[in-house]
Structure formats: structure tokens, C-alpha cells
Amino acid sequence: MRTRTRARRADTLVAAIAALIGVAALAGPARAAAEPAPGQAFDVMVASSGTGPAADATSIAAALARSPALDAILLAPAGTDAADAGGAASAGSAAGGAVEAAARAGCAIAIRVESETLPTGDARSAWKVIDPLKGAILAEGVIEGQEPTARDLAEFWWLPLVAAAEDAAGAAGPLGRAPWVRVEAAPGTRISGLSAAGDAIGSRAEGSGSAVAVVPESGFLALGLRVPGTYEWRAEAAGAYPESGTFFAAEPGATLSVPRRPLRRWMLEAGLFMAQYPDLWAAWRFAEDRFFLRLGLGQFMAGLYLVDEEYGTETPSAFSSLPLVQPGAGLGWYAMPPDSPVRPYALASASARVSVATETGLAIDPVAPWIVAAAIGAEWPIARAWSLFLEIGAAFYPLCDGALLASSRGYSGIGSPIYGDGWLLEAPTMRFGARVSF
Amino acid sequence: MARSALATACALVAAAAASCWQPYFDPGASASQLSASRMTRISLLAVPETQRYQAERGMFLPRRSAAPTDGVWLQGADLAGREYATTNAYYLGQASSGSLFYSPGTSFKGDPYGEPIVRMKPAAVDSEPLEAMGMALDGSDWAAGRLYRPDTVSASILIGDTLALPTPSRLLGAGFAAAAPGSDSLFAAYFDESLAAWRAIDGDYAGWPLGALAPVPLTMPPGFNDSAVQGVGYAGRVGSDYYLCATTADGASRTFRWEGELSAAPAELASIKAPLVAVLSDGTLLARDGSAYQAYGPDGAILFAFPAGSLRFAHERYDAASSAYRSVFARQSFISNSYDDKGTLRIELFEIPTEELPGLAR
Numbered sequence: 001m002r003t004r005t006r007a008r009r010a011d012t013l014v015a016a017i018a019a020l021i022g023v024a025a026l027a028g029p030a031r032a033a034a035e036p037a038p039g040q041a042f043d044v045m046v047a048s049s050g051t052g053p054a055a056d057a058t059s060i061a062a063a064l065a066r067s068p069a070l071d072a073i074l075l076a077p078a079g080t081d082a083a084d085a086g087g088a089a090s091a092g093s094a095a096g097g098a099v100e101a102a103a104r105a106g107c108a109i110a111i112r113v114e115s116e117t118l119p120t121g122d123a124r125s126a127w128k129v130i131d132p133l134k135g136a137i138l139a140e141g142v143i144e145g146q147e148p149t150a151r152d153l154a155e156f157w158w159l160p161l162v163a164a165a166e167d168a169a170g171a172a173g174p175l176g177r178a179p180w181v182r183v184e185a186a187p188g189t190r191i192s193g194l195s196a197a198g199d200a201i202g203s204r205a206e207g208s209g210s211a212v213a214v215v216p217e218s219g220f221l222a223l224g225l226r227v228p229g230t231y232e233w234r235a236e237a238a239g240a241y242p243e244s245g246t247f248f249a250a251e252p253g254a255t256l257s258v259p260r261r262p263l264r265r266w267m268l269e270a271g272l273f274m275a276q277y278p279d280l281w282a283a284w285r286f287a288e289d290r291f292f293l294r295l296g297l298g299q300f301m302a303g304l305y306l307v308d309e310e311y312g313t314e315t316p317s318a319f320s321s322l323p324l325v326q327p328g329a330g331l332g333w334y335a336m337p338p339d340s341p342v343r344p345y346a347l348a349s350a351s352a353r354v355s356v357a358t359e360t361g362l363a364i365d366p367v368a369p370w371i372v373a374a375a376i377g378a379e380w381p382i383a384r385a386w387s388l389f390l391e392i393g394a395a396f397y398p399l400c401d402g403a404l405l406a407s408s409r410g411y412s413g414i415g416s417p418i419y420g421d422g423w424l425l426e427a428p429t430m431r432f433g434a435r436v437s438f
Numbered sequence: 439m440a441r442s443a444l445a446t447a448c449a450l451v452a453a454a455a456a457s458c459w460q461p462y463f464d465p466g467a468s469a470s471q472l473s474a475s476r477m478t479r480i481s482l483l484a485v486p487e488t489q490r491y492q493a494e495r496g497m498f499l500p501r502r503s504a505a506p507t508d509g510v511w512l513q514g515a516d517l518a519g520r521e522y523a524t525t526n527a528y529y530l531g532q533a534s535s536g537s538l539f540y541s542p543g544t545s546f547k548g549d550p551y552g553e554p555i556v557r558m559k560p561a562a563v564d565s566e567p568l569e570a571m572g573m574a575l576d577g578s579d580w581a582a583g584r585l586y587r588p589d590t591v592s593a594s595i596l597i598g599d600t601l602a603l604p605t606p607s608r609l610l611g612a613g614f615a616a617a618a619p620g621s622d623s624l625f626a627a628y629f630d631e632s633l634a635a636w637r638a639i640d641g642d643y644a645g646w647p648l649g650a651l652a653p654v655p656l657t658m659p660p661g662f663n664d665s666a667v668q669g670v671g672y673a674g675r676v677g678s679d680y681y682l683c684a685t686t687a688d689g690a691s692r693t694f695r696w697e698g699e700l701s702a703a704p705a706e707l708a709s710i711k712a713p714l715v716a717v718l719s720d721g722t723l724l725a726r727d728g729s730a731y732q733a734y735g736p737d738g739a740i741l742f743a744f745p746a747g748s749l750r751f752a753h754e755r756y757d758a759a760s761s762a763y764r765s766v767f768a769r770q771s772f773i774s775n776s777y778d779d780k781g782t783l784r785i786e787l788f789e790i791p792t793e794e795l796p797g798l799a800r
Binding site for chain 1 (some may be wrong): 470729800
């Protein structure tokens with residue numbers, strides 16, 4: 001153990017110095033924000049007083065910083081009394097002292113050391129490991145010996161204290177590492193981004209160490225978090241939109257209330273196929289808004305036909321009308337959850353081609369009775385229930401007379417069909433529009 | 439910021455894409471398919487690298503064989519709406535391409551208000567040079583002429599061997615009908631201005647040389663005003679019944695029937711409102727009403743109608759194997775190239791036993 005510690009000395013010292021610099025920069029009992037994954041942190045606050053070389057708190061912090069069981073080592077703010085928790089070691093007697101500062105800083109333990117130089121010339125350091133929340137003394141002891149040099153302080157003088165601090169960390173376990181924060185949410189809500197999800201009282205999500213906590217039937221969850229701290233959280237619940245936000249846990253016992261907005265299952269969308277022909281679809285969204293079934297009507301009876309004038313040819317009307325409607329159904333899948341700023345999706349649909357021409361009467365188009373379309377798209381929310389979308393895709397005409405169908409479009413400057421005896425493929429197709437959900 | 443960028447992107451996409459896209463749909467093609475799907479497709483000719491305007495201003499007359507692989511392409515060469523005032527005739531076979539039209543073709547003049555009056559030779563043998571007969575203007579006089587391919591390798595159609603009507607004459611109607619295996623009837627009605635009398639040509643066409651076209655007296659209905667008639671209508675004979683359809687300038691069609699005797703006044707088949715285009719071997723009258731064919735009995739009673747769209751009646755063919763006539767229809771379509779203004783002219787030929795035509799009714 002001693003050998004291993006020495007081998008890591010250089011790195012540990014650097015880390016300790018860095019930690020100390022961090023402490024100095026924070027200069028106050030409360031830090032602005034916690035580190036990531038605070039549930040794994042076991043912070044220590046050190047207060048030292050007395051005389052002699054051992055009274056130097058930085059030597060204690062440096063020794064503690066070498067321990068892999070401990071995280072940040074904080075020095076008690078200037079002016080706190082290291083002896084405040086002396087004999088009684090109670091919360092009341094520690095008011096205004098280092099123990100209180102440790103509690104405010106969210107430290108798991110406070111260490112108080114009082115050193116003195118004895119008349120014999122030897123040195124004596126009395127230490128205590130204290131639970132800052134309960135005020136209880138977890139361990140205490142005395143180190144005596146020839147007055148330590150700087151090297152002694154760095155190498156062995158504080159080893160009993162370090163061992164006691166490590167024991168305290170081990171005994172505290174994960175639940176003892178941080179203060180409690182209350183989370184209120186609908187039962188079954190899965191919350192990520194908060195501390196120690198696997199340590200939640202009353203529920204475990206997906207095993208120890210998981211980043212997701214599940215709110216039990218009681219509707220609340222107690223999480224051990226480093227306080228004060230700022231947390232980016234996200235909550236998902238069945239039948240509701242995901243919620244997310246920033247939670248500032250100012251003090252132990254702070255409460256995060258997760259709102260619940262039920263999913264809007266129905267959707268109405270108006271599109272403009274090829275930026276020319278309006279269509280209308282209604283959709284029902286399911287599987288937590290990841291899939292949707294839709295029914296709708298594409299039509300070519302009213303549309304735009306905007307072409308440039310050409311010399312020698314009569315410019316066609318800006319409005320186009322062909323006696324064809326396409327009732328259809330489709331299935332879509334969102335690749336991202338509903339609270340994403342952009343939701344990519346894939347879509348497949350099949351429609352019947354119904355001719356309403358006087359030449360044919362009301363009939364399924366005998367040239368191409370069906371159309372199967374696939375598209376990928378993206379949806380941008382623009383308001384609470386409104387979003388815009390853009391789709392790029394392709395259309396496949398099965399069971400058709402491919403050549404006759406290819407000839408039935410006339411001239412078009414967009415795309416070129418690929419066709420065979422009984423099929424035709426058209427790509428690309430484009431559509432955009434707006435959706436409203438309710 | 440992001441939303442305005444999105445709106446801008448959508449607007450740009452819309453501006454770029456909006457315009458010239460058209461859906462794959464042609465009511466005429468769909469209507470044709472309703473009937474063609476009940477027929478037998480007997481041939482397909484594809485002519486690549488054809489200019490669209492050439493494909494859209496022509497009509498194809500196939501060889502009258504069981505599986506025709508060639509025919510005559512008659513292309514209107516005049517102004518739109520009267521494009522067949524001048525017609526260029528091309529030989530069109532399976533090896534033809536758009537370069538066919540680099541030459542002007544053999545030209546003849548005809549009725550500016552209607553289609554060319556041309557009939558393929560009955561009972562054509564595939565190995566023989568192609569031959570057809572037509573009525574055309576020779577100067578200002580109507581004449582019957584022979585359109586033919588001089589041999590089996592030539593790419594051109596020639597016109598010759600004309601037999602003129604008495605001049606000056608005003609042609610009221612002319613046409614052909616399948617009269618017997620290997621022979622069509624030829625019937626034409628005209629006004630002989632030198633005699634100031636109506637006359638008719640009642641002949642047969644089995645191939646060239648054509649028999650003498652002996653005019654016979656024709657009696658038109660009392661009060662018939664031929665000056666109101668526009669263009670040349672269809673005339674045909676089946677058995678002893680003669681039919682003439684005249685269309686006036688206002689678009690109204692009048693169909694007359696002579697039962698055996700041309701010197702007697704005809705009966706007007708008032709129920710036939712659309713232009714008559716054919717008289718079939720079984721006596722059925724075919725009229726074209728917009729995108730549909732209407733079938734009438736000899737007395738003008740409506741029998742049935744069927745959708746046609748881009749399907750066009752070409753002729754009847756006698757099928758020796760079944761000892762029955764088959765009605766042949768042609769459908770022309772054009773598939774645009776994506777890289778230029780040309781495309782592929784497709785000509786599909788369908789046939790159906792004439793006696794089964796009522797099965798197309800809808």
C-alpha cells in the first residue's frame with residue numbers, strides 16, 4: 001500500500017495542487033455548480049489550527065488528495081474556527097464553524113485537526129472526522145512524534161488521518177455521499193441527468209449505476225445530489241411529452257417538480273406536393289409519438305403550374321387541373337423524440353389512383369391503379385402544436401403499364417422515370433407543409 | 439433565427455421546384471386502357487429520337503396482317519387545326535427512328551378539316567411491299583391514288599396511279615369498309631358541278647390496279663344544303679346499305695342511309711349525333727364522340743359505347759383462321775427524353791373480334 005502510494009505520488013501531487021487552486025478560486029462556502037456525475041463524489045473539507053509545521057492545512061489536503069477514495073479536498077474558508085466542533089461535536093456547537101461550512105459545501109465529511117509543538121520538541125496532531133450533516137464524530141485520533149519535516153508531512157505523518165477518511169468514505173456508501181433532493185413526477189417517469197439514479201430511494205431503474213431513475217407509485221423520488229448544484233435533467237413518461245430543464249439545487253431538500261403534458265395523439269397536415277398540388281392528411285400517433293398512421297387525400301384537380309414563357313409557344317395557365325385524386329394510407333416513424341428541435345422521420349404510404357375524368361368516369365386508373373411512396377423528412381416545431389415539414393422521396397407505381405404511364409405525363413423538367421413492363425419509379429419527389437396536433 | 443432560416447429554405451425549395459412538374463396521368467391514355475385491356479395487343483413499334491411535334495401530329499395505318507410490323511405514318515404538315523390539309527407519308531417499320539423525318543416524305547393534300555382518307559390494302563401479306571389507297575386532291579380536283587412502297591427495302595412511300603373524279607366536283611364524303619375477305623368497298627359521294635347533279639362512286643378495293651370508278655346517280659334528301667357542309671365526311675357501304683356522314687360548320691353531324699338504292703332519297707339517322715368514322719362488316723356503325731366510340735345499328739339505334747381515349751380505330755382485318763373479322767385499333771404515345779426535346783414514339787396495335795366489340799361497353 002505504501003509502495004503504491006509512492007509510485008503515484010507525482011500525479012497525486014499535481015492533482016492535489018490543482019484541487020487546491022480550485023478551492024482558492026471558489027473562495028466561499030458554496031460552489032456555483034457541481035461537477036458532472038456528482039453521485040460518485042465524496043468531498044472533504046479540512047480545517048486546521050494550532051502551531052508547528054503540522055498546523056499547515058495544505059499538507060493535510062495534499063495527503064488526502066492522494067487517496068483515490070476521496071474526491072475534492074476543500075480547505076475551510078478563512079475565519080472559520082477549526083476548534084468549533086471540539087468536545088461536543090454537535091451541530092449546534094458547530095454553528096458558524098468549519099463543520100457548517102462543510103455542510104453548506106455539500107461535503108461528505110469534515111476533518112478538523114489541531115496541532116501543537118510539545119515542550120519536548122515533539123509534535124502532536126489531534127484529528128477528528130465529522131459527519132457535517134449530523135455533527136457526529138465518525139473517527140478521531142492523535143498523531144505524535146518528532147516534529148515533522150515537510151517531507152514527513154507529505155509522506156507519512158497524516159496516514160492515520162487519511163485511512164480514517166477512507167474508512168468514512170467506505171462506510172458512508174453511495175447514499176451517504178450527498179444530500180437528498182426531492183423529485184416529484186408522475187409515477188413511471190424516467191428521469192436522467194440527476195445524480196445517482198441508481199441510488200434513488202424506492203426505485204432503481206436499470207441497475208446500479210444507471211443514469212436513469214424511475215419515479216415510483218408514490219410520485220416522488222429522493223436523490224442524493226451534490227448541493228448546491230445545477231443539473232440538466234430530462235424526464236420521459238408514458239403518454240406525455242418529454243420534459244427537460246435546468247434544476248438548481250440550492251440546498252438539501254430542494255424539490256424538482258416535473259410537469260406533465262399529455263401527448264397529442266391526432267395530427268392534421270396540409271402539404272404542397274412538388275410545391276404545386278395541395279393535399280390533406282390526418283394522422284394518429286402512437287408508441288409514444290414515435291410512429292404514426294395516416295389517412296389522406298392527394299389531388300391534382302387544383303394546383304399551380306408556373307413555367308417560364310417560351311418564344312413561339314403559348315404560355316400555359318398558372319393553374320393546373322387534372323382529374324385525378326389519390327386517397328391513401330401510410331405509416332411513419334420518427335427517429336427522434338417529440339421534444340427534439342428537429343424530428344427526422346421516414347414515411348411510407350400507398351394510395352389508389354382514382355380518375356374522375358369524364359373519359360373514364362369514376363374509376364381506378366387502369367394505367368396505374370396504385371402508387372407506393374416513400375420519403376424521408378424533417379419536422380420543425382414552430383409553436384406549441386404547430387410544426388413545418390419538408391419531405392424528399394420517391395414514388396413507385398406497381399402493376400401498371402410502365403411505358404404508357406411514362407408517356408402520360410407529357411413534358412416535365414423534373415426527373416426522369418425509370419420504368420419496366422409493369423412498373424415505374426419516379427424520383428425525386430418533394431413535399432412540404434404544416435402540421436397541427438391536437 | 440433558425441425559424442427564419444427554415445422559412446427561407448422552404449421558400450427557396452418551393453421556388454426551385456414549383457413549376458413544371460406534372461403527374462403521370464393522361465385521361466385519354468386511361469380511357470384507352472379501359473378498352474385496350476380487353477383486346478389483344480398484336481404489335482408494338484417504337485420509333486426513338488422522334489421530335490414531339492412530329493409524333494403528335496401524325497397517325498399510323500398498320501399493314502392489315504395478323505402481326506403487323508410496318509405501316510404508313512401520315513403526318514399533318516400544315517397549321518395546327520388544319521394540319522392534314524397537307525400530309526406527308528412515311529414508311530414506318532420496326533427499324534425506323536426519328537431520322538425518318540429528316541426527309542420531307544411524300545406529300546399530298548386532302549381535307550383540311552379531317553383526317554387523311556387512306557385505306558391499307560386488304561389481306562396484306564407481310565412479305566409484299568406495302569400498299570394503300572387514298573383520296574387526295576390533285577391540284578383542286580379529287581382523285582383516288584395509290585400509296586405504295588416500291589420494294590421491300592425502300593424507306594419511302596410513293597404516290598401514283600391516280601384516278602380522278604369528274605371535274606369540277608365537290609367531294610362530300612368518301613370511305614372504305616370491309617366488304618369481303620380480301621376486298622373493301624369504296625364509296626364516295628360528290629356533287630358534279632359540270633352536271634349540277636349528285637353522283638356516287640361505288641367500287642371495291644382489293645389492291646392495285648383499281649377497277650373503273652363509274653359514277654352513278656345519287657339522290658340526296660330534299661332540301662339538303664351542301665354549302666353548309668364543312669370538309670369531307672365519312673362514306674361507306676356494307677352489303678347493300680350506303681352511309682354518308684356530313685358535318686356542318688357548327689360541328690353538327692348528319693348521317694344518311696340509303697337502303698340498296700342510291701337513286702332513292704336516303705333516310706336520315708337522326709339519333710347519330712357524332713361523326714361517323716366506320717361501318718363495320720357486321721353492319722355496325724361506329725361514331726366517335728369525344729373520347730368514346732358509339733356503336734349504332736344500321737337503322738341508327740344506339741347499341742353500345744365504349745371508351746377510346748387515345749385509341750383509334752384503324753380498320754377491320756379478316757382472320758382466315760377464325761373466319762371472322764377483327765377490328766384493329768392503334769394507340770400512339772410519346773415518351774419524352776429527359777435530356778432533350780425528343781423522345782420515343784410508341785405505336786401499339788390492338789385487335790378484337792368485331793363480334794366481341796359489345797363486350798367493351800361501359
